[in-house]
Amino acid sequence: MSDAPATLLDLKDVNVFYGAIHALRGVSLEVRQGEVVTLIGANGAGKTTTLAAICGLLKPRSGEIRYGGESIVGAAAHTLVGRGLVMAPEGRGIFPALTVQENLLLGAYSRRDKPGIARDLQRGFDIFPRLAERRSQKGGTLSGGEQQMLAIARALMAQPRLLLLDEPSLGLAPLVVQTIFATVDAINREGVTILLVEQNAHVALKHSHRAYVLESGQIQFSGASAALRNDPRVKAAYLGEGT
Amino acid sequence: MLPLLETSDLATRLLQQCANGVAKGSVYALVAVGYTRVYGVLQLINFAHSDVYMLGAYFSYYPAKWLGYMPEGAEKPKVPFYVLGLAFLFAVSACAATGMLIERLAYRPLRNASRLSALITAIGVSILLQNVGQMVFGADPKSFPRYMDQESVALGPIAVADTSLVIIVVAAAMVGALHLFVQRTRTGAAMRACSHDMRTAGLMGVNVNATVSLTFALGSAMAAVGGMLIAMDQPRLTPTMGLLAGLKAFVAAVLGGIGSIPGAALGGLLLGVAESMVGAWNTTYADAVAFVVLVVVLLVKPSGILGKSGREKV
Numbered sequence: 001m002s003d004a005p006a007t008l009l010d011l012k013d014v015n016v017f018y019g020a021i022h023a024l025r026g027v028s029l030e031v032r033q034g035e036v037v038t039l040i041g042a043n044g045a046g047k048t049t050t051l052a053a054i055c056g057l058l059k060p061r062s063g064e065i066r067y068g069g070e071s072i073v074g075a076a077a078h079t080l081v082g083r084g085l086v087m088a089p090e091g092r093g094i095f096p097a098l099t100v101q102e103n104l105l106l107g108a109y110s111r112r113d114k115p116g117i118a119r120d121l122q123r124g125f126d127i128f129p130r131l132a133e134r135r136s137q138k139g140g141t142l143s144g145g146e147q148q149m150l151a152i153a154r155a156l157m158a159q160p161r162l163l164l165l166d167e168p169s170l171g172l173a174p175l176v177v178q179t180i181f182a183t184v185d186a187i188n189r190e191g192v193t194i195l196l197v198e199q200n201a202h203v204a205l206k207h208s209h210r211a212y213v214l215e216s217g218q219i220q221f222s223g224a225s226a227a228l229r230n231d232p233r234v235k236a237a238y239l240g241e242g243t
Numbered sequence: 244m245l246p247l248l249e250t251s252d253l254a255t256r257l258l259q260q261c262a263n264g265v266a267k268g269s270v271y272a273l274v275a276v277g278y279t280r281v282y283g284v285l286q287l288i289n290f291a292h293s294d295v296y297m298l299g300a301y302f303s304y305y306p307a308k309w310l311g312y313m314p315e316g317a318e319k320p321k322v323p324f325y326v327l328g329l330a331f332l333f334a335v336s337a338c339a340a341t342g343m344l345i346e347r348l349a350y351r352p353l354r355n356a357s358r359l360s361a362l363i364t365a366i367g368v369s370i371l372l373q374n375v376g377q378m379v380f381g382a383d384p385k386s387f388p389r390y391m392d393q394e395s396v397a398l399g400p401i402a403v404a405d406t407s408l409v410i411i412v413v414a415a416a417m418v419g420a421l422h423l424f425v426q427r428t429r430t431g432a433a434m435r436a437c438s439h440d441m442r443t444a445g446l447m448g449v450n451v452n453a454t455v456s457l458t459f460a461l462g463s464a465m466a467a468v469g470g471m472l473i474a475m476d477q478p479r480l481t482p483t484m485g486l487l488a489g490l491k492a493f494v495a496a497v498l499g500g501i502g503s504i505p506g507a508a509l510g511g512l513l514l515g516v517a518e519s520m521v522g523a524w525n526t527t528y529a530d531a532v533a534f535v536v537l538v539v540v541l542l543v544k545p546s547g548i549l550g551k552s553g554r555e556k557v
Contacts, residue, residue, distance in 0.1 A: 107447055
């Protein structure tokens with residue numbers, strides 16, 4: 001336990017308001033180097049808000065967010081990408097009028113190393129051969145599953161240290177969900193730390209090391225994912241197995 | 244533009260009007276690309292754009308006037324080409340800076356406000372610029388110095404003024420270059436990404452504010468070129484000259500499909516030609532053409548000729 005990996009992301013008592021609505025109530029969580037950590041919870045629990053606060057889309061009213069030891073509260077989203085904090089947003093955020101390849105290259109927008117970008121583009125096509133077939137097609141013509149593949153491949157183009165994935169299973173067929181999560185595992189094995197937000201607690205707990213459960217803007221409990229899968233509270237509320 | 248040639252041949256006359264219309268339409272196209280890019284990114288009709296066009300005319304007029312010379316025995320001053328180049332650079336950079344300043348001061352604070360607030364602000368900025376223009380430049384019309392012999396060049400059966408040829412060539416080159424920039428470069432891709440979804444563009448590492456500034460700078464630079472070309476061709480500069488030209492350019496952008504650069508170019512040319520045709524028949528109706536076109540487009544195909552209708556599925 002003494003040689004636990006360093007903390008990469010650390011949230012301490014983060015409060016976020018939308019006008020008068022108190023959306024995050026003192027959220028604290030940490031993600032250590034090399035982990036897959038998942039944040040599960042019902043619709044409206046504050047999962048996406050948490051990610052938005054981390055990646056600079058929202059400014060918390062109070063609390064501390066540290067990434068790699070440095071405070072990133074108030075840093076603009078675009079400045080964090082170059083530091084390896086990369087988000088694949090909910091709803092996938094594909095640019096419909098841009099081709100698959102243009103979408104991927106935008107992912108590498110903050111990079112200048114042309115050979116490296118070309119190599120990572122090829123790697124993205126190797127991971128998702130479907131994207132290679134459709135590289136000059138417009139993003140808007142892809143199916144939901146293909147768009148999710150594109151969103152993940154595009155996030156990888158930024159060479160993330162910490163990858164934030166927001167609802168990657170949303171609206172996808174079970175078989176496609178499996179493909180996506182197999183890739184998530186593979187990306188993590190290559191050394192990318194992942195913070196995964198999911199409504200599908202089943203899949204999320206299977207593909208993560210630790211989990212936090214968020215309810216009404218508060219962390220209710222947390223623990224090792226394997227343990228939480230057998231936790232009666234999780235079973236009842238999120239896995240649909242009444243006790 | 245040029246008066247009709249003395250010919251009874253209808254086809255020749257139509258062709259002649261086409262040529263005049265293309266020259267006119269090229270200027271509309273230059274101004275229309277600015278409307279279309281800004282609308283594409285901010286969903287804002289930047290009414291102040293037409294006044295940036297007016298500023299472009301004045302910003303090119305003053306260097307040309309101060310650096311021009313009076314040829315022996317001539318009635319009007321003349322400017323050598325290098326002065327035109329300087330005037331061009333000055334007008335383009337001053338207007339680009341003005342466009343960025345307008346965005347920074349007037350529109351950015353309203354980025355998240357309702358679109359109506361931004362629209363009203365745009366009208367306010369437009370009125371402000373016209374009045375500042377009257378204070379600084381004076382309300383009396385100014386006349387751009389001569390730079391060419393203003394002779395016509397015979398192209399087959401028709402004659403085109405040399406100044407019109409300059410307009411067509413310069414406008415085509417500028418609009419083409421802008422289109423290539425937006426379609427082929429990394430920064431252009433960032434602009435297109437911002438016009439779809441600024442938030443996600445930011446998540447890609449795109450500096451959204453800088454991209455919006457650049458959009459205004461480029462659009463304003465194009466308007467400056469349009470202003471300078473029209474000042475050189477029809478030397479009558481007034482602080483309100485942007486009003487009608489701006490409205491017509493806006494119609495051109497809507498006609499071609501707002502958001503699209505090729506659409507703006509096409510819309511500008513079509514509108515210019517239509518105006519010339521109607522003007523040949525009855526000059527008093529020429530200015531009305533644009534507004535008839537606007538009404539018809541909005542009724543029949545609001546997305547314009549090259550515009551996409553609706554949003555694609557996400």
